[in-house]
Amino acid sequence: MSAVSEQQATTPTEPRKGLSPRKKQRISRSVQYAVLLVIVVVLAALADWGAIRESFLNLDVAGKGLPELFTVALRNTVIYTLSGFALGFVVGLVLALMRLSTVAPYRWISAIYIEIFRGLPILLIFLMIGSLPLAFPGFELPGGVYGSAALGLGVVSAAYMAENFRAGIQAVPKGQMEAARSLGMPHMRAMVSIVIPQAIRIVLPPLTNQLVSLLKDSSLVLMLGVTASQVELAKFGNDQSSTFANPTPILATGLTYLLITIPLGYVARRLEARQGAGR
Amino acid sequence: MSTVEIRNLHKSFGKLEVLKGIDFTVESGQVVCVIGPSGSGKSTLLRCVNLLEQPTSGTVVVDGIDLTDPDADIDAARRHIGMVFQQFNLFPHLTVRRNVTIAQERVLKRSKGECDHVARENLEKVGLIDKIAAYPPQLSGGQQQRVAIARALAMNPSLMLFDEPTSALDPELVGDVLSVMRKLAEDGMTMLVVTHEMGFAREVADRVVFMDGGVIVEDGPPEQVIADPQHERTREFLSRVLHPGV
Numbered sequence: 001m002s003a004v005s006e007q008q009a010t011t012p013t014e015p016r017k018g019l020s021p022r023k024k025q026r027i028s029r030s031v032q033y034a035v036l037l038v039i040v041v042v043l044a045a046l047a048d049w050g051a052i053r054e055s056f057l058n059l060d061v062a063g064k065g066l067p068e069l070f071t072v073a074l075r076n077t078v079i080y081t082l083s084g085f086a087l088g089f090v091v092g093l094v095l096a097l098m099r100l101s102t103v104a105p106y107r108w109i110s111a112i113y114i115e116i117f118r119g120l121p122i123l124l125i126f127l128m129i130g131s132l133p134l135a136f137p138g139f140e141l142p143g144g145v146y147g148s149a150a151l152g153l154g155v156v157s158a159a160y161m162a163e164n165f166r167a168g169i170q171a172v173p174k175g176q177m178e179a180a181r182s183l184g185m186p187h188m189r190a191m192v193s194i195v196i197p198q199a200i201r202i203v204l205p206p207l208t209n210q211l212v213s214l215l216k217d218s219s220l221v222l223m224l225g226v227t228a229s230q231v232e233l234a235k236f237g238n239d240q241s242s243t244f245a246n247p248t249p250i251l252a253t254g255l256t257y258l259l260i261t262i263p264l265g266y267v268a269r270r271l272e273a274r275q276g277a278g279r
Numbered sequence: 280m281s282t283v284e285i286r287n288l289h290k291s292f293g294k295l296e297v298l299k300g301i302d303f304t305v306e307s308g309q310v311v312c313v314i315g316p317s318g319s320g321k322s323t324l325l326r327c328v329n330l331l332e333q334p335t336s337g338t339v340v341v342d343g344i345d346l347t348d349p350d351a352d353i354d355a356a357r358r359h360i361g362m363v364f365q366q367f368n369l370f371p372h373l374t375v376r377r378n379v380t381i382a383q384e385r386v387l388k389r390s391k392g393e394c395d396h397v398a399r400e401n402l403e404k405v406g407l408i409d410k411i412a413a414y415p416p417q418l419s420g421g422q423q424q425r426v427a428i429a430r431a432l433a434m435n436p437s438l439m440l441f442d443e444p445t446s447a448l449d450p451e452l453v454g455d456v457l458s459v460m461r462k463l464a465e466d467g468m469t470m471l472v473v474t475h476e477m478g479f480a481r482e483v484a485d486r487v488v489f490m491d492g493g494v495i496v497e498d499g500p501p502e503q504v505i506a507d508p509q510h511e512r513t514r515e516f517l518s519r520v521l522h523p524g525v
């Protein structure tokens with residue numbers, strides 16, 4: 001409505017030729033629906049539904065993946081993700097504090113770290129971690145694959161979270177630090193008790209999104225060479241589909257990811273909206 | 280109680296010299312009000328007293344401790360210097376109780392029970408014991424400022440600094456805060472108050488200091504500085520505050 005009246009308002013002197021803008025809009029929309037309908041009908045007619053059901057919705061094959069899909073694959077994905085997130089959270093917070101330090105070398109170290117690890121693909125990080133024993137014979141990361149996965153996901157997510165935390169800390173009003181200092185709290189005490197708790201609240205939405213990307217990136221743990229009991233969702237789906245020569249497990253794996261990522265994304269948007277309203 | 284001695288205090292922000300040689304003292308138990316136009320350096324002066332701003336030169340001595348001495352323990356000194364801000368600066372993520380106990384616990388290392396006792400005592404003093412479980416954003420500005428006063432008092436300060444404590448308040452809420460401050464003055468607290476409340480300055484202050492352009496222009500009892508100012512700049516300022524719009 002308003003778009004139409006605006007159009008008329010901007011061209012008040014132009015004589016009307018042919019169709020009115022409103023009629024044109026209606027026709028254009030009808031055409032769009034018609035195109036969509038044709039595409040759907042053609043695809044439905046061309047598709048071999050029997051084959052599709054056989055390949056992607058094969059309940060027999062899907063059933064063979066249970067309960068390992070959840071008890072092993074999902075469980076490992078969650079372990080890799082959460083341990084990487086926990087490490088990234090702690091290291092990211094330290095990096096953010098270093099980035100804001102009055103000691104210049106701390107700022108440089110933190111800035112360099114952040115630049116490097118935001119600039120490298122996680123895949124490459126896992127390749128590097130996998131090659132550590134080659135570079136340092138006899139060297140072994142504690143925790144085996146689990147330790148390596150946490151390290152790989154942690155060092156990368158730390159770089160992203162450091163930037164989140166830095167922005168969050170800077171978003172806490174200066175008066176908070178001043179009030180805490182005026183009560184005799186040393187700088188670090190004030191940071192830990194007063195500023196950081198508020199900063200974490202501020203960065204909860206981007207942190208939740210960080211968790212979602214980490215969950216997806218945990219699929220790259222397969223680069224570390226995992227055993228059957230260490231397998232995570234993506235590799236599990238791939239292995240199963242080779243075993244049964246059927247892609248249904250890949251679809252099941254995808255649905256399992258979405259089971260977590262969609263609610264998490266929803267939580268992030270809710271948190272964001274709540275903050276927007278609180279301002 | 281406390282004494283403040285400020286000698287030849289200078290403070291610059293980059294090239295901007297905000298304090299240009301300030302000398303004054305606050306005797307123990309005195310209430311000194313600082314008045315002056317916006318930008319004259321009142322807040323900066325106050326913030327130099329507890330070293331929230333590092334003075335460029337000069338000395339600030341509180342309770343016999345030279346805070347400008349590089350070896351001085353500033354954190355220790357600040358425990359005895361309460362500060363109340365124009366924007367309250369309560370910790371919004373903590374309850375009123377926690378706002379008043381956290382520094383007692385973390386800084387003074389008091390026991391939980393003692394922290395709680397002191398918190399209740401001071402919240403009663405400012406008339407807000409019933410808000411002990413509330414969060415600051417749930418309180419009115421006047422209530423927040425009174426909690427902020429209780430938070431500072433809980434540290435048993437010997438000196439209280441107030442930076443325009445009522446300037447951010449709706450007019451009908453100013454009275455509650457001023458009456459808490461008046462009571463505090465009657466109890467003998469040493470107070471340094473930056474304010475535009477001339478009524479409060481006239482009734483409560485032992486001395487009024489008029490600042491302009493980074494220097495103290497006039498310093499004396501309120502009946503002199505407010506009622507019978509000696510300097511043209513003071514007269515000009517006072518006529519603007521006391522008869523706005525004229």
Ligand SMILES: Nc1ncnc2c1ncn2[C@@H]1O[C@H](COP(=O)(O)OP(=O)(O)OP(=O)(O)O)[C@@H](O)[C@H]1O
Nearest residue numbers: 292295297315316317318319320321322323324443
């Ligand atoms: N951190 C800072 N960095 C740079 N300039 C500053 C800083 N703090 C204060 N100033 C400047 O110093 C001058 C004095 O500021 P100050 O806040 O002390 O004035 P004031 O007398 O308290 O004014 P008001 O009545 O508006 O609060 C102003 O010009 C201000 O812009």
Ligand SMILES: [Mg+2]
Nearest residue numbers: 321322323443
């Ligand atoms: Mg000020």
